[in-house]
Amino acid sequence: MPDDSKKFDVDVLIIGGGNAALAAALSAREQGASVLVLEGAPKHFRGGNSRHTRNLRAMHDAPTEVLTDAYTEEEFFNDILRVTGGQTNEPLLRSTIRASATCTEWMKQQGVRFQHAMGGTLHLGRTNAFFLGGGKAMMNAYYASAKRAGVRVLYDAEVIDLEIVDGEFHSATAMIEGKPTRISARALIAAAGGFESNIEWLKEAWGPAAENFLIRGTPYNMGKVLKRLIELGVQSIGDPTQGHCVAVDARAPKFDGGIVTRLDCVSLGIVVNKNGQRFYDEGEEFWPKRYAIWGRLVAQQPDQIGYCIIDSKAMGRFMPSVFPPSKANTIGELAKAVNLPVAEVEATVKAFNDAVQPGTFNHAILDDCKTSGLKVEKTHWAVRIDEPPFYAYSLRPGITFTYLGVKVNDRAEALLTNGKTARNIFAAGEIMAGSILGKGYAAGFGVTIGTVFGRIAGTGAAKLALRPTGSNAKEEVSLNAAN
Numbered sequence: 001m002p003d004d005s006k007k008f009d010v011d012v013l014i015i016g017g018g019n020a021a022l023a024a025a026l027s028a029r030e031q032g033a034s035v036l037v038l039e040g041a042p043k044h045f046r047g048g049n050s051r052h053t054r055n056l057r058a059m060h061d062a063p064t065e066v067l068t069d070a071y072t073e074e075e076f077f078n079d080i081l082r083v084t085g086g087q088t089n090e091p092l093l094r095s096t097i098r099a100s101a102t103c104t105e106w107m108k109q110q111g112v113r114f115q116h117a118m119g120g121t122l123h124l125g126r127t128n129a130f131f132l133g134g135g136k137a138m139m140n141a142y143y144a145s146a147k148r149a150g151v152r153v154l155y156d157a158e159v160i161d162l163e164i165v166d167g168e169f170h171s172a173t174a175m176i177e178g179k180p181t182r183i184s185a186r187a188l189i190a191a192a193g194g195f196e197s198n199i200e201w202l203k204e205a206w207g208p209a210a211e212n213f214l215i216r217g218t219p220y221n222m223g224k225v226l227k228r229l230i231e232l233g234v235q236s237i238g239d240p241t242q243g244h245c246v247a248v249d250a251r252a253p254k255f256d257g258g259i260v261t262r263l264d265c266v267s268l269g270i271v272v273n274k275n276g277q278r279f280y281d282e283g284e285e286f287w288p289k290r291y292a293i294w295g296r297l298v299a300q301q302p303d304q305i306g307y308c309i310i311d312s313k314a315m316g317r318f319m320p321s322v323f324p325p326s327k328a329n330t331i332g333e334l335a336k337a338v339n340l341p342v343a344e345v346e347a348t349v350k351a352f353n354d355a356v357q358p359g360t361f362n363h364a365i366l367d368d369c370k371t372s373g374l375k376v377e378k379t380h381w382a383v384r385i386d387e388p389p390f391y392a393y394s395l396r397p398g399i400t401f402t403y404l405g406v407k408v409n410d411r412a413e414a415l416l417t418n419g420k421t422a423r424n425i426f427a428a429g430e431i432m433a434g435s436i437l438g439k440g441y442a443a444g445f446g447v448t449i450g451t452v453f454g455r456i457a458g459t460g461a462a463k464l465a466l467r468p469t470g471s472n473a474k475e476e477v478s479l480n481a482a483n
Contacts, residue, residue, distance in 0.1 A: 002173045002182035009184050010036040010152075011465035012458070013172060015159050015225050016191035017041065018048030019135075019447055020429025022142035023454025024189045024461070026110055029149040031462035036183065037146070038157040038174050040192070041220045046139065046155060048193050049217035049401060049430070049446075052258040053135035055128040056107070056451065057444035058100045066104060066114040066129040073097050076127075079442050082285075083292070087438020095410050096436060099452040104129050106455065111141035128444040134259075159192070159225055164232040167416045168423045186424065187461035190414070191454065193430040194402035195223025196243065197255065202399070205240035212304035214248055216262075216398045219255040226431055229406050234422065235415045237407040238434025244441045245295030247271075248398030249321040250305060260322040263393050266294055267363070267381050268317055269310035270352055271395065273301040276335065276344030278352070283370070283380035292441035299397040306395040307338055309349065311387045317363060325391040334390045353384040401446065403434040412457035426461050428453035 012028045014021050017039030028035045039046050059076050060067050076097045080088060104114065113132040117125030124130075131138045146153065154176060161173040169188040173180050195201045197219045202210035230236045252261035266282050271294075273279055280297050298306040309331075328334035335345035351374065359369035361383055369382045406427050407415045414422040414432075429450040436449060 002180045010034045011185065012036075012187050012189060012461045013183060013185035014038065014189045014191060014458075015172065016048065016193060016429065016431075017046045017153070017155075018050035018191065018193065018429060018450065019053070019138070019142070020450035020454035020457075021048075021189070021191035022139065022146055023451050024191055024426075024428050024458035025146050025151045026142065026149060027455045027458025028189075028462040029146070029151055029458075031459055031466065033462035033465050035151045036185070037151060037153045038159055038172070038183070039153060039155050040158040041155065041218065043155045045218065045220065046143070047136065048221060050139050050450070051136045052217055052256075053131070053138070053444075053447050054259060055124065055130040055444040056100070056103055056447045057128050057442060058103055058448065059097050060101060064104070064129075066117065067126060068117050069126045071127045076100075079127075080436075080445065083440035083442050084438050085440065087440075088436055092410060092436050096449060096452050099456075100448045103448065103451045107138070107451070110145040112138050113141070124443060162188075162225070162228050162232060164229075164234075164425070167233060167418070167420055167425070169425050186465035188425050189412075189457045189461050190225055190229060190406065190425070190427045190431050191429045191450075191457070192225040193218075193221035193223075194243070194405065194433075195221065195226060196399045196402045197221045198223050201240075205404075206299070209299060209304050213299070213397045213399050214250075214252050214257060214261075215255045216246070216248060216252075216257055216259075216400045217255075221401070221430070223402075226405060229414070229425075229427075233416050233418065234425065235407040235417050236404065238403040238405055238438065240402065240404040242404075242434075242437075242439045243402040244292055244400035244446060245299065246292050246398050246400065247294035247298050247306065247308075247395040249323050250394035250396040251323045252321075252396070252398065257398070261398065263308060263321050263395060264318040265308050265310055265314060265320070265393065268314035268383075269308050269385060270349070270378070271306050271308050272340070272345060272348055273306055274303055274340065276341045276348055278348060278374075278376045279306075281377060281379055283378045283382060286366070294395070295397040295399070298395050304397055307340060308393045308395060309334065309345075309385060310391050311385045312389060312391075313383060313387050315391065321393060325393045327389050327391055329388045329390070331385075331390055334392050338392050338394060349385055352378070352382075353386060356382050356384050401430040401433065403437055403439070405430070405432045405434040408432045408435050408453070410456075411460050412453045413460070424461070424464055426457035428457040
């Protein structure tokens with residue numbers, strides 16, 4: 001039974017401790033609401049997957065202090081439309097994009113610092129604002145701002161149950177100092193992430209293949225709050241097999257490897273499976289728009305493993321993994337070093353080299369370097385792999401976050417299975433990202449969704465909680481309010 005000897009009663013209760021949760025907490029405090037944040041992780045692990053983020057994708061019509069040129073609504077929209085294959089909610093997507101234009105300035109007000117635009121293989125200097133010090137520095141700034149604002153945070157506070165009656169939130173039960181404790185609030189914001197750390201749930205969707213998945217982020221995103229919301233009548237959205245899944249170094253740890261285990265060399269070489277065969281176009285699109293498909297592609301290969309093969313010409317053109325690649329003076333020796341069938345890999349590389357057409361290599365554009373005559377063509381950046389030494393990185397699917405979540409409207413309010421809107425339940429971040437992302441990903445867009453919906457949820461929840469008792473008037477706080 002919950003321990004009612006230690007009672008918490010607040011205006012706004014926020015479950016989660018990452019970017020979306022703190023954006024919500026700070027926004028709720030801006031409205032004058034009392035706020036309690038329940039972070040299921042210990043203090044030194046606070047921040048969820050946001051600790052590993054680096055940047056925010058933001059619309060802007062002119063250069064800013066941290067972004068070059070312009071990144072218009074239409075270009076932003078088309079980028080997301082392309083990576084999702086049209087599996088998105090256009091009104092929500094467009095509103096999110098418009099609201100992103102104000103995010104960097106709001107984040108600066110909370111103490112978040114940005115660095116100068118990045119160049120190189122990422123092609124992100126125009127579209128993405130990078131945090132100085134990365135995601136952990138961003139989260140530290142948020143928590144410092146929250147402390148100054150009077151937001152209360154409890155760590156090691158795992159939520160184990162929710163009390164929701166007829167679509168209305170009453171209380172949550174969390175483990176506080178080892179005891180189940182009931183916490184009541186006038187509004188709830190669920191920002192506890194997806195279920196990517198729950199291997200058993202991943203296996204329900206993917207089957208035994210999920211055993212080979214590596215989890216790039218926090219081990220604390222078990223999806224318990226998500227599952228309980230769905231059980232209690234909140235409408236779910238999204239495919240459990242879809243998510244932000246990238247190719248990471250196969251030597252990465254099972255959990256929490258973060259950005260340093262990601263491999264960005266795919267577009268500069270070829271990728272083969274355990275049988276030494278290519279299986280997809282490595283030059284299909286710029287890396288920030290297409291890198292997130294490679295985790296899924298590797299997941300579909302035998303034993304969920306792949307190998308990226310490059311030569312000396314590619315070295316220095318990409319951000320390497322934290323682990324060094326395998327190295328050899330011949331393709332055959334390289335194949336042997338990574339336990340691939342030598343004859344098959346040699347044949348694959350020879351066929352690729354023979355198919356490369358004359359062109360002018362330019363990794364900054366969709367160049368004219370391509371192959372011709374292969375079953376799986378490489379459409380850009382196809383350069384012969386012929387300059388020793390040769391290198392190989394082993395790849396595994398790296399799950400960042402899942403897209404099965406709760407469905408929300410443009411006010412970040414949870415929608416119920418009976419077709420109604422929850423009276424006082426809001427959601428922000430990964431737990432509702434499936435409302436916009438049906439599949440695919442573009443770099444920095446998860447932080448955008450979390451920041452935008454966190455601000456909207458925090459503002460809306462606070463205004464609802466502070467509404468005079470007995471009032472039926474519901475203030476309209478939508479995505480457009482962030483503008």
